[in-house]
Amino acid sequence: MSRVVPRPFSLLAEVTHRCPLHCPYCSNPLELAAREGELGTEDWKRVLNEGAELGILHVGFSGGEPLQRGDLAELVATAREAGLYSNLITSSLGLTRQRAEELKRAGLDSVQISFQADEETLADNIAGATAHRKKIEAAHMVRELGFPLTINVVLHRANIDRLEKIIALAEQLSAERLELANSQYYGWAFKNRAALLPTRAQIETATQLARAAKERLFGKMEILFVIPDYYSDRPKPCMHGWGNRHLTVNPTGDVLPCPTSGEIRGLRFDNVRQKSLRWIWSESEAFNRFRGTEWMPEPCQSCEFREIDFGGCRCQAALLTGDAAVTDPTCALSPYRERLTKFLGELPELEKLPEWDYRGLSIVKQ
Amino acid sequence: MQTLLPDARPKLSARARLQTDKVTGKPILLYPEGVLVLNSTGHAIVSLCDGKLTLQEMTAKLTGNFKAGNPEQISADVAQYLNALRARNLLDLLSEPPN
Numbered sequence: 001m002s003r004v005v006p007r008p009f010s011l012l013a014e015v016t017h018r019c020p021l022h023c024p025y026c027s028n029p030l031e032l033a034a035r036e037g038e039l040g041t042e043d044w045k046r047v048l049n050e051g052a053e054l055g056i057l058h059v060g061f062s063g064g065e066p067l068q069r070g071d072l073a074e075l076v077a078t079a080r081e082a083g084l085y086s087n088l089i090t091s092s093l094g095l096t097r098q099r100a101e102e103l104k105r106a107g108l109d110s111v112q113i114s115f116q117a118d119e120e121t122l123a124d125n126i127a128g129a130t131a132h133r134k135k136i137e138a139a140h141m142v143r144e145l146g147f148p149l150t151i152n153v154v155l156h157r158a159n160i161d162r163l164e165k166i167i168a169l170a171e172q173l174s175a176e177r178l179e180l181a182n183s184q185y186y187g188w189a190f191k192n193r194a195a196l197l198p199t200r201a202q203i204e205t206a207t208q209l210a211r212a213a214k215e216r217l218f219g220k221m222e223i224l225f226v227i228p229d230y231y232s233d234r235p236k237p238c239m240h241g242w243g244n245r246h247l248t249v250n251p252t253g254d255v256l257p258c259p260t261s262g263e264i265r266g267l268r269f270d271n272v273r274q275k276s277l278r279w280i281w282s283e284s285e286a287f288n289r290f291r292g293t294e295w296m297p298e299p300c301q302s303c304e305f306r307e308i309d310f311g312g313c314r315c316q317a318a319l320l321t322g323d324a325a326v327t328d329p330t331c332a333l334s335p336y337r338e339r340l341t342k343f344l345g346e347l348p349e350l351e352k353l354p355e356w357d358y359r360g361l362s363i364v365k366q
Numbered sequence: 367m368q369t370l371l372p373d374a375r376p377k378l379s380a381r382a383r384l385q386t387d388k389v390t391g392k393p394i395l396l397y398p399e400g401v402l403v404l405n406s407t408g409h410a411i412v413s414l415c416d417g418k419l420t421l422q423e424m425t426a427k428l429t430g431n432f433k434a435g436n437p438e439q440i441s442a443d444v445a446q447y448l449n450a451l452r453a454r455n456l457l458d459l460l461s462e463p464p465n
Contacts, residue, residue, distance in 0.1 A: 007389065009401065055389040057401055085383060085396040110381060110398045148381035150398055176381055176455055177398055222455040 005282040006241075006291075010058040011051045011084075012248040012259055015044065015075070017064040020093045022128030023116065024356035025154050025189040025196055028064065029263055032360055033251040041071040043272060045078045047249055050277040052082035056247075059084045060112075064251070067094035073106040080107030087112055087150075092138035093131055097145075100138075104145055111142045112150040112179075117158075118165035126158065128358040139173040150177040155206065156196040157353070163206050167213045170221065178221055180210055182228040186260040186315055188359045195354045197347060203231050230340055234305065235312025235328035242290035242314060247281060255280045257287055260315045264324045290314050290325070297326055299333040370421060375460040376448055377417030382456045384412060397456055407440075411447045417460045421448075 017032040039047075048059065059079050066072055067090055079086045088103065092113045113135055116126035123132035142149050151170045153159070159166070163180070170178040182203070185193045198206070210225035217223060229236045239246045239258045248256040254269040255277065256262050262269060267289060270280045281287055289295065293306050300311040312328020320329045321336050329336035348354065378384070382397040393409040395402040404412060410431060414424045425444050429437045451457040 052388070057387075057394070057396055058399070083385060083388060085398075087398055109383065109396075112398070146380065148379070148398060176379070219452040219455060219457070219459075222453075 006244050007055040008247050008281060009056060009245045011056045012060045012062055014062050014248060014250045015066050016068050016251050018068040019063055019065040020129055021091050021131060022358040022360055023126060024192045024358055025156055025183040026359040027187045027189060027260055029187055037252045039253045041074060043253060044075050047272050047277060048078045049082050052084055054278055054281060057085060060087045060089050062089040065091050065093060073102045076103055076108045077106040085109050091131060092135050095138045097141055100141060100145055110148040112152055113139055114152050118162055118169045122159065143174050149175045150179060151175040152179040152181060155180055155182045157198045160198045160202050160206050163209045175221060179224045181226045190319055192356050194348055195356055197228060199347060200231060203227055229330045230344060232330055233332040235309050235331045237309045238313035241310040243287040264315060264318045295325065300327050370448060372422040373420050375417050375420050375463060376415045377458045377460055378412060378415040379456045379458055397454060400454060407443050408447055411444055418463045
């Protein structure tokens with residue numbers, strides 16, 4: 001069968017799953033890769049060069065915590081030489097001045113630091129670690145060194161009501177971009193979704209506040225606000241289509257159409273230790289499985305939005321229905337939408353919220 | 367929202383990197399989480415955002431470069447491009463030229 005293979009634009013390099021934080025909304029899989037299984041430096045350098053040859057323009061170094069890898073600056077330098085625009089997606093734990101200067105010299109283009117809240121007690125409680133104060137220091141240092149700074153805050157039931165203070169913190173830290181990204185329910189977040197999902201009223205208030213801030217800070221700070229798609233009538237155009245613009249390489253070298261697709265049962269993913277990135281992108285079974293519109297069932301197949309939202313998210317379809325090949329259940333036209341609406345109607349009251357299951361910890365909070 | 371005044375000196379932000387796309391040979395502007403593919407007008411506009419020229423001077427220069435285009439159209443193109451850059455926070459507006 002002949003088909004036009006699109007050009008990928010971005011690569012998420014998940015260089016490790018190791019992380020000093022234990023956020024309950026982490027999108028990493030429940031089974032985290034051990035250090036021993038991680039790809040080595042030479043393999044990662046090859047991936048970056050092959051990615052640039054394929055047309056990729058952006059690389060995000062992510063994880064886990066990418067600073068856990070001692071060879072990060074070497075990888076950043078390779079990305080720079082290949083003409084890629086690099087972004088460090090970090091908790092900032094481990095970002096000493098020396099390390100930041102080393103990354104600057106290697107050609108790192110921008111830094112994205114996660115924050116869990118605007119104040120220490122809540123933030124550290126969410127992270128399951130002592131982190132907030134270090135993050136503030138790191139953010140100042142990053143700006144002093146002249147890096148563009150993005151702040152990313154994952155929003156959920158416990159912090160969304162503090163949105164104004166969160167925005168004020170980003171302003172104080174002179175962030176140039178602020179991502180207010182409601183948790184999306186995959187991996188650890190899916191496990192914790194009853195405790196994390198905000199109420200509709202919370203989402204409505206937050207949407208208005210974000211809109212006002214966006215207007216007020218136009219030209220000063222770019223603000224992205226993402227709602228949880230459970231509250232949407234239309235599915236998100238996940239990854240702008242499967243195998244269309246993006247690929248993720250996970251710590252062990254599996255190449256995935258999106259960071260969470262490794263959890264879809266029944267799909268086999270190829271690995272950069274055995275195959276070239278070009279082959280995996282254009283030829284592999286996993287990348288072609290949901291590429292384009294031919295795979296779509298009804299109601300997607302005859303829908304006028306099929307090339308706008310691409311049928312939504314395959315991982316979400318798999319998580320909520322057991323079948324990755326059906327319409328994303330967030331869509332009002334999905335036969336499974338009712339189940340999701342029922343779940344939203346049964347969210348626990350604030351005082352009855354279940355405890356979080358922290359990422360990578362089996363500790364039960366007292 | 368700050369209005370784009372004729373005496374403002376637009377300077378491309380340090381967040382953005384102008385380079386040539388290996389695949390298409392076209393000029394592109396890379397920035398966190400995004401890319402703009404520039405046409406020849408866009409490339410000419412972005413290349414002049416060095417913080418030295420005022421908006422007025424930029425437009426005059428571009429009108430000279432594109433003799434075929436009408437000045438009003440060029441002026442509108444410049445405003446449209448600069449606003450697209452501002453929406454992504456990729457433009458600093460200086461009041462004085464840099465040293």
